Amino acid sequence: MSRFHLHADGTGHVHEHDREHDHDGDRNRGRNGKTHVVGDHSGYAETGQTRVTILENLLSENDRVADENGRRLAASEVRAVNLMSSPGAGKTTLLRKTLEQMGSTVRIGVLEGDIATSLDADQLEGAGATAISVVNTSAGFGGECHLDAVMVQSGMDRLPLPELDLLIIENVGNLVCPAEFRVGEHARAMVFAVTEGEEKPLKYPVMFRAADVVVVNKVDLLPHLDFDLDLFLSNLTSVNPRARIILASARSAEGVEEWCAWLAGQTEREVTQSVD
């Protein structure tokens, strides 16, 4: 029977048996009590094992591809924004409004990440995107609940990067996994709907901490909800004091202009940098 247990030093692991055993040999000492250097064979003389020290970020392979994506975008002078939220927070509606508002002045490419279907991309049809690329994470990528750097790389292959100023990467709706995976973006934006509850920043700090900007969406519903906006903002700030906060309603278009200005600022930053 597998059993997880935790040691005093904070390590834990599963045993395939119920037997208690001495863990001194696991780390610094062999069974004879002799100290050994990690990577050295002496402590494992009886077991015939070698410990190889790696100390590598386990997302390093993803990050390597993300850096490649970033270089490709930079070569075409495209700024990329990774747009994340839980399902139903309003990413796609906000994106449609964004394209309608600024699609004629800024050349925007959209990379649509979804587990399956092109329903979101279909919603954006005719709204003003220069190009749309759909990545289904279930098509050859194992149905992942997020976009990773390799998926974005494949989506970018189908986009005319030199014809774009801004790439908006609409991640899979999920409040946990997308935050862990860099995809080569320059900034991270999060859409949060007021229907989700004030406590969410405390429950999903990885996502809320990752965001450069948080669009607090569906504020047109506030009069009908018990949602405590001040409490939410205080929770958000305690988890991520740096995030820019934009109150918005993609439905009523409130705050959309401010959001578009933030996006436009992302592309201008690149222009300023290249002039320097």
Add this chain to the structure above:
Amino acid sequence: MHELSICNAIAITASKHAEGRPVTQVRVRIGHLRQVVPDALQFSWEVVSSATDLKDSELVIEQVPAVVECLECGARTTLDLPILACGTCGEFDVKLLSGEELLVVSIDLVDA
């Protein structure tokens, strides 16, 4: 369920360093702010590793508490909640000392 994604990433890193040699143990170091549930990670490891050369390897998880240092009063606080604040004076201007680790520390190989 990001534990499954994280296990995939662990397997990629461990396999790269194992270079086809049999692995008996993979040790990872994960900070509390990563919100990884050890039980879920162990379960995911059984699923992920069984399909690879890492089959039957043991996953050892070193958990690292989230610790902040206050830039106002200098006190160090180990966090229970992901609220980055000083436990002594309440100041939010703090430096994160640990808690965001996501490392493959080592692998144990069977000697040839």
